Amino acid sequence: MDDRPEKKKMTIIVFSGELDKALASFILATTAGSMGMEVTMFFTFWGLNVLKKNEGPIKSPGIMRKMLNRMNRGGTKRLHLSKFHMMGAGTAMIKKLMADSNIPQLEELMRMAKDLGVKFIVCTTSCGMMGLDVQNPEAFRTELIDGYAGAATYLGAATDAEVNLFI
Amino acid sequence: MDADKTLDCLGLYCPMPIVKTSLAVDELDEGQVLEVLADDVGIKDDMPAWCKTTGNEFLGIEEKDGEYRVYVRKRSG
Known part of the structure; x- marks a missing residue:
């Protein structure tokens, strides 16, 4: 008799771009x-910062988008704590404590997460609004990304999953 | 308790003992027993929960001076 439980599923919307x-x-x-x-993780809005390249400029069209992407540069090395960032001192302290x-x-x-088969999906709407070229390996760490999709794809996955989180 | 393999997770917090257990059990043969050494109290509830979800058998836990020895038998089939 096979008592192996059915494979459970989880989705996470990574909306926030903060380190914690x-x-x-x-x-x-x-x-x-x-x-x-x-596990499927959907990266949207500020959460896109997690998947941005750490090096090089982020290119985007138009003055407003250029300003946005300069002030909101992203990349794992630049993520701040949501509290007590304190010009970087708080974030450095938490990194040291960890x-x-x-x-x-x-x-x-x-x-x-990648070794364990977790899928990373990038929200194309956020990318379009922010002027980020989703498929451009100069902006995103495309080697980590499994797909580019929208809300319908997320909801399709979420209705099929037991655990759905918005972080 | 006799174990086929021991995994040292002393000094590690969630999720590392569970992630390492998962990788270690992958390498065992069916029916073999893994012993996990840990000192994060979270292991007491986390390991039974991991076993329940994955179908592996939670054999028990021994506690001594803030250190835990947890035993897991790899599921067959």
């Missing part, structure tokens, strides 16, 4: 992956 919220998202994603769950406690850094959690 990204960490929470990836800790849950890697744990769910380790529990044999199928390292001292053997808690993996965001980059390591992201790598583990």
